[in-house]
Amino acid sequence: MNLFDTILERIDRFTERSTRTVAKTSGRRSFLARAGGMMLGGAMLPLLPFDRTFGQAMAATPTDGDALVCEYWRYCALDGNLCSACGGSITQCPPGSEASKVSWVGTCRNPNDGKDYLVAYNDCCGKPICANSPSCLRSEGERPGYRMGLHNDINWCMANASKGYHCTVAILVGLAE
Known part of the structure; x- marks a missing residue:
């Protein structure tokens, strides 16, 4: 052998x-x-939720009060397209789309009065992505992805019947304490 x-x-x-x-x-x-x-x-x-960042860099620091640009103070934790540039407003979805049933929350400082505000970000769902709007990626104070309510890189339309993402609104909830 x-x-x-x-x-x-x-x-x-x-x-x-x-x-x-x-x-x-x-x-x-x-x-x-x-x-x-x-x-x-x-x-x-x-x-599972999926990433919508598309490898984009973070937006510049706020310098303008115009609600049609990513640097507006209410958009400090916004990740998506602005509904105010897509036929809606800062707080209302454009016609033909509906607000997501779930949202994420950010705390943004208003430079005009120096106070911090809670801002709820709702994705507007049911229409194709809005190409007329700038794509904003503001992640100030963002938390890791396992904290779902504090994470903005998710398609929040997954809770709706129509899962197509269109744009995002920023609704003031109140003063942060």
Whole structure:
């Protein structure tokens, strides 16, 4: 018997012992349970929120009070297209679209009075993405993605019947305390 046959025999014995050990410690049911869990997890993967940043850089710091530009103070945590440039307003979705059922919240400082305000950002859903509007990516105070209510890189239209993203509005909720 040569060296090559000896090595193959050892590999064969090791594989047989390992396979028998696994067969003794786990059964078909546990294998089926794990395989079913992996299949169910794989089926749920498309339901997860997805990233809308498209690799864009953060917008510049606010310098203008105009609600048609990304630097407007209310847009400090906005990620998306401005509804005010798409036929809507700062607080209302354009005709033919509806506000998302869920939103994210940011705290923005008004430079005119120096106070911090809570701002709710709602995506407007049901129409194709608004190409007439600048795409804003303002992430001041953004939290990691596992804190869903504080994260703006998600298509929040996923809760609506019509999941197509159109633009985003910024609604003042009140003073931050």
